[in-house]
Amino acid sequence: MIRGVLLSRLAxxxxxxxxxxxxxxxxxxxxxxxxxxxEADPVEWGGPAFANAVSFQRMEWAPFSxxxxxWETYLPLIQKEIGTDCxxxxxxxxxxxxxxxxxxxxxxxxxxxxxxFQVFRGVWQERRPFIMARVREQPCPDPPPLxxxxxxxESEEHADRLTRLLRRDVLDAYRxxxxxxxxxxxxxxxxxxxxxxxxxxxxxxxxxxxxxxQGSCDGLRRAACSPHRTGTxxxxxxxxxxxxxxxxxxxxxxxxxxxxxxYRWLVRNAGRFGFVPYVYEPWHWEWVSPTGGYVGAPPPP
Numbered sequence: 001m002i003r004g005v006l007l008s009r010l011a012x013x014x015x016x017x018x019x020x021x022x023x024x025x026x027x028x029x030x031x032x033x034x035x036x037x038x039e040a041d042p043v044e045w046g047g048p049a050f051a052n053a054v055s056f057q058r059m060e061w062a063p064f065s066x067x068x069x070x071w072e073t074y075l076p077l078i079q080k081e082i083g084t085d086c087x088x089x090x091x092x093x094x095x096x097x098x099x100x101x102x103x104x105x106x107x108x109x110x111x112x113x114x115x116x117f118q119v120f121r122g123v124w125q126e127r128r129p130f131i132m133a134r135v136r137e138q139p140c141p142d143p144p145p146l147x148x149x150x151x152x153x154e155s156e157e158h159a160d161r162l163t164r165l166l167r168r169d170v171l172d173a174y175r176x177x178x179x180x181x182x183x184x185x186x187x188x189x190x191x192x193x194x195x196x197x198x199x200x201x202x203x204x205x206x207x208x209x210x211x212x213x214q215g216s217c218d219g220l221r222r223a224a225c226s227p228h229r230t231g232t233x234x235x236x237x238x239x240x241x242x243x244x245x246x247x248x249x250x251x252x253x254x255x256x257x258x259x260x261x262x263y264r265w266l267v268r269n270a271g272r273f274g275f276v277p278y279v280y281e282p283w284h285w286e287w288v289s290p291t292g293g294y295v296g297a298p299p300p301p
Contacts, residue, residue: 038092041091045110048111049088049090049091051112052089052094052112053088056075056088071117076264076267077124077277078097080267082100097110127288130233143231144230148167150171155192155196156174156178162235163201163202166200166232174287177195188265194237194262195236199234200231227286232286232287234284235281238263238266239257241256247281249281274288
């Protein structure tokens with residue numbers, strides 16, 4: 001056992017030194033071409049890869065207050081961020097993770113840990129301009145006037161829907177996203193329920209009443225000032241466990257959703273249509289325009 005600990009420490013030291021040497025190089029995905037793919041660099045990154053293989057489903061932690069085991073739920077977003085589709089148990093994943101760590105001022109160990117996740121979380125939150133405005137304590141915006149809102153058609157509405165409206169430009173972007181998903185993902189093409197909307201624009205007064213009734217406006221499950229009031233946020237059906245709701249936030253529910261091809265496609269492609277994710281809720285996406293800039297309200301006609 002002592003020998004195993006020493007080997008792990010040596011591997012971590014090697015990962016640290018190798019990571020420092022990689023600063024300023026091309027992306028992990030580009031380097032993977034022609035260099036052995038996901039199993040490249042096993043000597044330098046074998047230790048961190050083994051650690052990630054163990055923690056992937058066993059790590060006990062509380063990223064969002066409640067205890068969770070493993071970090072598989074967040075893998076699709078992490079892979080997208082570090083530019084690799086390699087599995088956590090692979091040396092290539094560890095190397096790409098180390099580069100992310102180094103670029104954000106963390107020790108480039110290549111080991112996934114809670115501190116690294118908090119940096120990921122911060123990066124993802126910064127892409128949600130509505131949320132960043134709230135962090136800067138800017139006033140909660142007024143909802144758009146009714147003439148800027150458009151109705152969903154029946155095929156776009158989920159049976160568990162809360163609202164039937166979206167801002168018109170966001171509705172157009174949503175329809176383009178769905179058309180692409182149905183063309184590119186067989187599971188989505190074969191199941192019309194997938195990517196239906198169960199919550200779009202929500203009237204602030206109705207939201208406030210719901211918060212008061214359910215006592216759930218804790219900033220995690222529901223916000224007192226919700227991006228849904230802008231008509232630019234959508235809750236999309238990405239699958240569910242039988243007996244659990246479409247927006248059930250239990251660890252097992254969210255893991256089930258992120259394992260599905262619908263969510264994984266969204267992670268890789270929703271940005272093409274201007275949508276960014278909320279890491280805690282696999283179903284929640286916010287439109288920030290295809291250029292990445294938040295558009296608080298469209299110009300008047």
